Structure formats: structure tokens, C-alpha cells
Amino acid sequence: MKIAIVGAGLIGHTIAHLLRETGDYEVVAFDRDADALAKLANEGIATQRVDSADAAAIREAVKGFDALVNALPYYLAVNVAAAAKAAGVHYFDLTEDVRATSAIRELAEGSNRAFMPQCGLAPGFIGIAAHELVNGFTEVRDVKMRVGALPEYPTNALKYNLTWSVDGLINEYCQPCEAVRDGRRQWVQPLEGLEHFSLDGIEYEAFNTSGGLGTLCETLEGKVETLDYKSVRYPGHRELIQFLLEDLRLATDRDTLKSIMRRAVPSTKQDVVLVFVTVTGVKHGQLVQDVFTRKIFAKEICGMPMSAIQITTAGAMCAVLDLFREKKLPQAASCARSRCRCMRSSRTASASCTRAARSSGCTRSRDARRARRASCRSPGVRAFARRPRRGCRAARSAAPKKRRDGRGAAPAFRRGRGAMR
Structure with missing residues (x-):
């Protein structure tokens, strides 16, 4: 699954590493901050510079991806969601802003792609x-x-x-x-x-x-x-x-x-x-x-210190992506609103954490990852x-x-x- 992470700040940086280390995702990080992108590039993450406030630029940059993960501040959420819709990619974000979420729900109406805001710790x-x-x-x-x-x-x-x-x-x-x-x-x-x-x-x-x-x-x-x-x-x-x-x-x-x-x-x-x-x-x-x-x-x-808020917020997002990739969550906007009900059981919540747990093992080999899974969970x-x-x-x-x-x-x-x- 090819993922575009828009926003290379603290949480975007963490999501990129957790996804990349599993071997199940192809990850590219987008941002306008050259220093943030350079840091990720030095750590082996593919990057591309784009104006985070320019919806048209984001739309063109993410064409061909399967999903867009928005790790930008809340006030950019609606613009990025609009870019995802125009590019025909699934959309996920971490926003806690009620008005932005409401606008994204309206924007998603009629789309054949999933729009799932609020996929972090709280909300999430x-x-x-x-x-x-x-x-x-x-x-x-x-x-x-x-x-x-x-x-x-x-x-x-x-x-x-x-x-x-x-x-x-x-x-x-x-x-x-x-x-x-x-x-x-x-x-x-x-x-x-x-x-x-x-x-x-x-x-x-x-x-x-x-x-x-x-x-x-x-x-x-x-x-x-x-x-x-x-x-x-x-x-x-x-x-x-x-x-x-x-x-x-x-x-x-x-x-x-x-x-x-x-x-x-x-x-x-x-x-x-x-x-x-x-x-x-x-x-x-x-x-x-x-x-x-x-x-x-x-x-x-993954060989680097991570704060508790990084682990919990990025881990929750990665778990949602894992469930979505495995088709355990709605695949289109018409039913994406039901994601809380789809994920309501602790069994599902436990399964949803497998992604971040695997990521914490920090090994590219799937066989080695399976062997180390129990001991490497954060x-x-x-x-x-x-x-x-x-x-x-x-x-x-x-x-x-x-x-x-x-x-x-x-x-x-x-x-x-x-x-x-």
C-alpha cells in the first residue's frame, strides 16, 4: 500500500518510521520544511517538498498513491482533504477540531474513497x-x-x-x-x-x-x-x-x-x-x-527515542491503516462514518495495535519480525x-x-x- 504522509513534523515523522519498518507500506513524506524532510531522508524515508498550504500542489503530488495521511495542524485539514478527494485517494487524519471534521464529512459525501478523520489518541x-x-x-x-x-x-x-x-x-x-x-x-x-x-x-x-x-x-x-x-x-x-x-x-x-x-x-x-x-x-x-x-x-x-505522545498518536494512526489495508474497516465514504462502530470491540482494538507493535520490532525481515514480535512490542x-x-x-x-x-x-x-x- 502506497502512503503519502503530508506533514513531516513530530507525529508525521513517527508515522513514517512505524509504517516503513513493517515492510508492508511504501511511504513518502511531503512537507515544505526542507530541514524536516532532510532529517527523514537521512533516515532512509523517501521525501518530496511541497507547499503544505497549497491544495493544488498536494493534489498533484499525491496522485497515484493509495492513501493520504494528514499530519499537519488542524487548520490545514480541510484543504488537504479536498486535495485527497481531487486526487482520488483515501484520506486519514489526526485532527481534533470539530469544525474541520464536520467540513470533511460534508466534503466526503458521494466519494468512492474513504475519509476517516480523528484517527489518533484522542479523538481516536x-x-x-x-x-x-x-x-x-x-x-x-x-x-x-x-x-x-x-x-x-x-x-x-x-x-x-x-x-x-x-x-x-x-x-x-x-x-x-x-x-x-x-x-x-x-x-x-x-x-x-x-x-x-x-x-x-x-x-x-x-x-x-x-x-x-x-x-x-x-x-x-x-x-x-x-x-x-x-x-x-x-x-x-x-x-x-x-x-x-x-x-x-x-x-x-x-x-x-x-x-x-x-x-x-x-x-x-x-x-x-x-x-x-x-x-x-x-x-x-x-x-x-x-x-x-x-x-x-x-x-x-526503531533505534530512536520517541515520546509517549508520539507512540500513542502515531501508533493509533498506523493501527487504523493496518485495519483498512486488511479491509476490516469501511472502504468508501458512504460508510466511513461507522468506523467507531466497526472498531468498537476490544478484540478489534487489540488487533488494531498489531501494526504498531510490529513496527516497534524495527526489523525488515518478516520471519525475524514474527519471531521478535512478542519481545519487541512497546x-x-x-x-x-x-x-x-x-x-x-x-x-x-x-x-x-x-x-x-x-x-x-x-x-x-x-x-x-x-x-x-
Whole structure:
């Protein structure tokens, strides 16, 4: 399968290596950044320079490919999707922007190619994990999805380091957030809904951010009482972000805020991704709560250090491509909207992680890759492949036996002084 990766930044770079190392894909990376392309070329990835903001140039560049993977910032998503449609190639992206996703869905109408936005960690994998937990209940009350990409060693006042797109980070703090309340879809404000919880002895806070749900609200509307998504941070982060966005009015001057963050907030590859889902409802006549929680750390893969957000986001995209190549996902736009339902079981989610797991072996030989598969899987991929604790068949634990973060009990939420059940 011939893949055009448009965007040679952090995640695009990782996707290129994970796909190339399997031997199942022919990969070419496109970008306008000559330095980023040179780095990939030196690492053995085919590259081609193209203006990422020029839809016509992208259209001509990707003709003859099977699929286009968009790893560019959210504000370029619609243009790139239009280029993919004009070129007659399948389209996949990582965007969390709700408006861009809506526009891409409209753009895809009538196409004989698949258009699958939101194929990363959140939105993406988090929805699969939540949907699988929901399937084990006869009646669902609450679905709570929490994801955080955090520094392992926070030192500044924000208790945060840059681990992914600054544009995407600011956008999720500023845009309205979709949720389900009383069984109906609603819009809620970003940065609201503050709550605190602890996991493995570490305190966290969580609050509304935009885009992490994907299409899950649409899928579960009328089937759950409450469903929401919140970003996880260390305590105190939300208060300072609210000061910047609201008190200093930087929500209406994103360029200034982006400049401040890039100048003052360092990046890091020593990060941890926290994935935490709880579902409360009725099962076998009893009120129960099921929990899915993982911590994924940075690791060396393919002979190079990769951050946790690289592993989880790029790994999720590669898993989707693997399922699509094997025709386990819809092959045309008319049914591509059903991808969450097609991938809803933990069995499928586990299978979807095979691609990134194989990639982590970093060997070109398929026979050698098969032999090394069990020993070469990355913690992040193995964490994804592991099934939820309850609500499905028991499966062999894929997480390392001795976890770096300990084995704490399921976290207890609290909002203010009241317990959140």
C-alpha cells in the first residue's frame, strides 16, 4: 500500500518510521520544511517538498498513491482533504477540531474513497476503549473519558511541557466542547467542569477541552445519560491557562499566546500519556463501575527515542491503516462514518495495535519480525492491546509486570468537596 504522509513534523515523522519498518507500506513524506524532510531522508524515508498550504500542489503530488495521511495542524485539514478527494485517494487524519471534521464529512459525501478523520489518541483510541466498556452494560449512566499528555517531571508554574502541536493545544482550550447530558448532545464551555482525582498516588486535575470525543456523542446519544471528555493536567494548570485566555484576552489573540508558549514553555520527550475511562451503569442487575486506565511512557523505538505522545498518536494512526489495508474497516465514504462502530470491540482494538507493535520490532525481515514480535512490542502499544479490567473476557496482561508508576487502586474522583459517583 502506497502512503503519502503530508506533514513531516513530530507525529508525521513517527508515522513514517512505524509504517516503513513493517515492510508492508511504501511511504513518502511531503512537507515544505526542507530541514524536516532532510532529517527523514537521512533516515532512509523517501521525501518530496511541497507547499503544505497549497491544495493544488498536494493534489498533484499525491496522485497515484493509495492513501493520504494528514499530519499537519488542524487548520490545514480541510484543504488537504479536498486535495485527497481531487486526487482520488483515501484520506486519514489526526485532527481534533470539530469544525474541520464536520467540513470533511460534508466534503466526503458521494466519494468512492474513504475519509476517516480523528484517527489518533484522542479523538481516536479513547473512543474505542470507552465504547468497549459501554458494550458490557445493559443500562449506562455515565461515561467519563480522560486523557493527558504530561511531562514526567513538571518544573514550571504551568506544570506542563510542550509535547505536541501548540496550535492544537490552544485550539482545544478555546473551542466549544461536545457532551451528552440527560441523554442529549449539548455544547459545554472549555476549561469548565474542573475536577480532581488521584492515580497511583499522584494528584491530577481535569477539565473540558474540545474535540477529544470524536463521533462518540453521536454514536451514544440516547443510550447514555452522561458522557464527557476532559484533558488531564497537574493541579494548577487550568487556573493559569484561564488567566491567559480570559483575563489577558489571549483567546482572541492566539498568535501572541502561541509565541509566548513557544518562547517560555520548553518541549520534552520525557513525557507520560495517561488514558483513563470510567463507565457507570447496570450490569447483571447491579450498579457497577468499570475502569480502563493506562500510563504510557517514552521509549526507544526503531533505534530512536520517541515520546509517549508520539507512540500513542502515531501508533493509533498506523493501527487504523493496518485495519483498512486488511479491509476490516469501511472502504468508501458512504460508510466511513461507522468506523467507531466497526472498531468498537476490544478484540478489534487489540488487533488494531498489531501494526504498531510490529513496527516497534524495527526489523525488515518478516520471519525475524514474527519471531521478535512478542519481545519487541512497546509498552504503549501493549497497553493499548490490553483489554479492560472488567466487562469482557479475561486476557493475558500486556503491560510490564513491574510498572514504573506502581499499581495503585482505581482513582477516586472529587469535584470540589462532593464525591462524583
